[in-house]
Amino acid sequence: MEYVLNNQLPIPDHFQPAKVGEVWRVPYQQRAVAAELWAKQHHISIAAADQNRICLLLIDVQNTFCIPGFELYVGGKTGTGAVEDNQRLCEFIYRHLGKITKIIPTLDTHTAMQIFHPIFWVNKDGEHPTPAATNITPADIESCIWQVNPAIASSVTGGNYDLLKKQAFHYVKKLSLDSKYPLTVWPYHSMLGGIGHALVSSVEEAIFFHSIARQTQTQFELKGENPLTENYSILRPEVLIGYDEKPIVQKNTSLIQQLLEYDIVIIAGQAKSHCVAWTIDDLLTEIQQVDSTLTNKIYILEDCTSPVVVPGVVDYTEQADAAFKRFADAGMHIVKSTDLVISH
Numbered sequence: 001m002e003y004v005l006n007n008q009l010p011i012p013d014h015f016q017p018a019k020v021g022e023v024w025r026v027p028y029q030q031r032a033v034a035a036e037l038w039a040k041q042h043h044i045s046i047a048a049a050d051q052n053r054i055c056l057l058l059i060d061v062q063n064t065f066c067i068p069g070f071e072l073y074v075g076g077k078t079g080t081g082a083v084e085d086n087q088r089l090c091e092f093i094y095r096h097l098g099k100i101t102k103i104i105p106t107l108d109t110h111t112a113m114q115i116f117h118p119i120f121w122v123n124k125d126g127e128h129p130t131p132a133a134t135n136i137t138p139a140d141i142e143s144c145i146w147q148v149n150p151a152i153a154s155s156v157t158g159g160n161y162d163l164l165k166k167q168a169f170h171y172v173k174k175l176s177l178d179s180k181y182p183l184t185v186w187p188y189h190s191m192l193g194g195i196g197h198a199l200v201s202s203v204e205e206a207i208f209f210h211s212i213a214r215q216t217q218t219q220f221e222l223k224g225e226n227p228l229t230e231n232y233s234i235l236r237p238e239v240l241i242g243y244d245e246k247p248i249v250q251k252n253t254s255l256i257q258q259l260l261e262y263d264i265v266i267i268a269g270q271a272k273s274h275c276v277a278w279t280i281d282d283l284l285t286e287i288q289q290v291d292s293t294l295t296n297k298i299y300i301l302e303d304c305t306s307p308v309v310v311p312g313v314v315d316y317t318e319q320a321d322a323a324f325k326r327f328a329d330a331g332m333h334i335v336k337s338t339d340l341v342i343s344h
Contacts, residue, residue: 008095009042015090020202021068021083035212044098047216055262058105059269059276061203064189064196071189071196074271074306081306082270086200089268089304092337093206103207105199106234108190109222113152116186116230122149131187138173156227167228170243221255232275235282256286264297268304273316276305277323284330295331303336
């Protein structure tokens with residue numbers, strides 16, 4: 001059977017593509033009134049009545065990654081990647097408002113003293129690493145090029161500096177053993193309580209409009225709060241177990257189970273090379289442990305995601321493309337937001 005996201009709805013007049021790259025306040029009450037009228041006008045039923053349950057999983061569509069000038073703006077090859085991705089994403093949400101059952105936005109969520117932020121590390125002169133230009137390896141720690149900053153032990157491990165050092169070294173070594181990206185020192189980003197942590201205004205508006213029109217609660221999923229591990233994927237952190245073989249943090253088992261139960265899961269967001277790719281990779285692992293044919297219900301909007309590219313510094317385009325090819329080879333669908341066709 002082929003299921004096509006047809007009968008597309010018009011895009012509401014309030015959507016302004018030119019404002020997608022800006023930060024502004026969503027007029028909630030106005031949009032709520034308009035959304036209910038929109039649902040009546042276009043005969044949009046409540047989400048609870050959906051026979052085919054479709055989930056839209058949005059990875060880290062936050063200002064910190066998507067707005068030019070913010071900390072980790074994902075410009076991709078063109079320099080305008082995330083902004084254009086989100087213009088298409090908003091249009092996709094509005095056009096398929098009556099088909100999307102649930103929207104699940106993930107929120108990368110950080111505080112200052114975390115293992116991937118500059119304050120966590122010092123060299124012999126007490127200087128912090130340069131963000132986005134520094135990777136830390138086990139050899140760097142063993143040769144004392146970089147050491148854990150003793151001043152933060154009181155905030156992270158209750159003053160136990162020895163424990164903090166052991167956990168940090170174990171973490172960096174485990175990344176190396178598991179052939180993951182080395183520990184990258186990132187700029188302070190997605191800071192809890194800050195503007196960068198918030199969803200892109202235009203996307204937030206579209207999600208809110210969907211929530212009211214379909215009378216379904218948006219499900220926000222936070223990740224990345226633990227100071228001792230990165231958390232690119234919403235489904236699990238990079239390292240689960242500490243040096244003492246005790247759990248650092250758990251997998252997001254409830255979300256994993258929920259995603260496996262939807263008829264269709266559509267995925268978009270930032271960045272293609274990091275949080276999107278690793279979330280999908282973890283989802284693929286979980287699917288293969290249950291039923292490998294379930295990959296057929298995963299759809300990835302390739303025109304609503306971009307790789308990390310910092311001209312002259314790093315370019316993860318090839319790694320991202322290789323990951324997406326692997327997902328396609330496993331049975332997932334790589335599609336454009338404008339021509340999504342779903343078979344199930």
